[in-house]
Amino acid sequence: MSYDSKTIEQKWQKYWEENNLFRSGEKSDKKKFYLLEMFPYPSGKLHMGHARNYAIGDTLARFLRMNDYNLLYPMGYDAFGLPAENAAIKNKINPEKWTDECINTMKEQQKKLGLSYDWNRLVVTAKPEYYKWNQWIFTKFFEKGLAFKKQAPTNFCPKDQTVLANEQVIDGKCWRCQTEVEVKDLEQWFYKITDYAEELLKDIEKLTGWPERVRIMQHNWIGKSDGLSVNFPVKNSDKNIEIFTTRPDTLFGVTFMTFAAEHPLVMELVKGTEKEKEIKDFVNKIVIQKRITRLEEKEKEGIFTGKYAINPLTGDEIPIYVGNFVLMEYGTGAIMCVPAHDQRDFEFAKKYNIPIKEVIQPFDSAQGKPLSAAFVEEGTMVNSQQFNGINSKDAIAKISVYIEEKKFGKRVIHYKLRDWLISRQRYWGTPIPIIYCEKCGTVPVPEKDLPVLLPKDVEFTGEGNPLSKSSSFVSCKCPKCNAPARRETDTMDTFVDSSWYFERYCDPKQDKLPFSKEKVSYWMPVNQYIGGIEHAVLHLLYSRFYTKALRDLGLLNYDEPFQNLLCQGMVVKDGFKMSKSKGNVVSVDDMIDKYGADTARLFILFASPPERDLEWSDEGVLGCYRFVNKIWNLVQGIQQLKIKKPVLNLSKDEKLSATEPFADPPNTSGGKNLERIRNLTIKKVTIDIQKEFHFNTAIASIMEFYNELTAKQSSVDYETFKISLETLIILLSPFAPHICEEMWQVLGHNESIIKQNWPKWDEEKLKQNEVTIAVQINGKLRGQIDVNIGLSEQEIMEFVKSNEKIHKYIINKKIIKTIYVPQKILNIVVGG
């Protein structure tokens, strides 16, 4: 006799839609709240991870509405991307068609989950009305020099004949076909995110509503290093080698230098020497091997170039090597090496018998002992001329100043953050709005010609970029001189699309600009963003960059897009993340079919707090289903009886055995107690949702409330019972909205439960006359006594003494002291 979830859920989904209950208005006197979930990639079907993300969001959304916020709660689709194109290649279906079908499926599923989005604000990034503004922003960035083209090494999959994003390269292999990725130099478009490195770093401080780990990840990703750039002249040459170091205090200890294999100076220096061939072979070997096996390659390897550099501080001649452990991408691609104080240099020096010169000694120095490893800590300067004797930490600044004075180098800052490569040699993305003209050069497409539409006359063969084979797309006229010209065929990384979609939601139909400043100013920033941790750096960093860049274009007036961030955990089953290959996937559709959306949502939220991984349990789902049914039956029973009698034992299908009558007259102690618990539950549920999104404990206390409500021994008056039951249903409604709507109606209400105000609790009613005090002897629990709330410590002591069970522990013992925590604990410390 379980309830008919399907009929009820469809009924109310239809009702909500027809009555436009989730439309978000524009400005209003209410306090605004912008609640956002990371929009999905329309891959075809919702998985449990999605369901979890949306269950969290929707519960919060419904809670906020009932608390009278002016809520913006939109949904959209991150619709460009590789899978659509792959489907096109495989099934000879147009990516747009495929994507639209996927969107429709997912939207249906989302509606079946009862999610309360304002569908009027739907944003689909693959639609021209959206990507037009992607292109428009690109041209603005181009004008400001924030979008630029340069030759760069890219990850190229030889099998799929395409460039891949960094994130699509897993352990050096293509994510689709596991082919080892090659490095290919190509002309690529970049966004100059590095211009904002400092601000992106500094403003992490402002993100107090973000999880600490995400902030740290971004911090490390940006990777700021303060240091010194120093020029080392090459002996018998007019060349200088520029290095970067964060350890100026070790400059006197430099005993060799090492180049990255790709460094342009390497071949220049050895040109014409007898070493040339040997070095060339070594360099080639490293360059080829590097990308692929860099992860495993820990063994230091190098080769002497036969050349020497001069340490500007000491005049020492130091040998120059090429090594496999130096990165071309960071710093200057050449390093000074101090084996005594850097472990990598130490290993290298040991291997190639290079001298090791100590310039910092431990404070508790054991002199003369040969080093067994590099000493990397703070210490006292030695062998460093005028800097001897001072603390190495102080030496960093002093030597830096000295180097600058002598013009050997200057202080610089380096970041690990690189510019954002946005070019993709792919069809299914936003075309980069650029035209190449022989006379005028690189010309952005003027606003009146936007959007540059994706052509339809293309074939998906899986080889190369279909756009470059579409002559109608490629050939065009120069917007400046009208001469025949060539159109850029690269499209944009999909992360570009997702870097400002949340601003588009504020003004989704705008056709003069990406969004109006006014609307964005009202709704932004996003008050609560919810999504997976996998975007900790990528999407969340790009969006921050976009916000700052758009601000500098005058399009908006705030610095950070997301005020609070909640990263939900994964959904796992049998210890693994749900995946097809593991065969542990639980289908969202099946859950809805079998138990209904309300139960599915309830379980997802009940099983664990949102930030933790959720272990799926079929039995656990059943438990929630039972709970929903129990309340349902209670409400049905109340109505069927139509008399003031409780329905406490539903022992058989229709046989309702009302064991005890409601108390009469009202306001018995049972009623008072229930009223207290009702208030307690309101408080607990409200705070749990608001504070930490602890939906699991909120649901637990609703269950407790139910247990109390149906407890046999308590006899309450009808009114109190009804108010309690109604409160329970309201409290449950954000979690399980459909069945609560239905029950609300069954109990005789005409207006949707969504329109109800969230109940308030009365602190006065939480108070009680009696309280249980735990009595401890020497910190050990020895008994409990129920006392009147007003009793003093003295009076409680009397109680204790009259309580035989407890008294026996203190009899004949000396009471050293007592600690009384009012209304909680009395701890008696005894001696002897």
Added chain:
RNA sequence: GCCGGGAUGGCGGAAUUGGUAGACGCAAGGGACUUAAAAUCCCUCGCUCUGUAUGGAGCAUGCCGGUUCAAGUCCGGCUCCCGGCACCA
């Protein structure tokens, strides 16, 4: 290696500022109802020892130590697990 996070019954998880560890749910066992099963309802349920009229004692929050009347919570030292970064000079 570095940086985060975590470890509580058979399981998922609760525990205000240090104040009765194990809420709530699942599983398990027993019982009621039933021709039977399912469903539902009731009872038990951290471990060990002990006792049997009711009970009592000890041990328990990864490990070792400390602070405190009192520690899952604070401090010091470990172990293991998960995540991120990884030759960043």
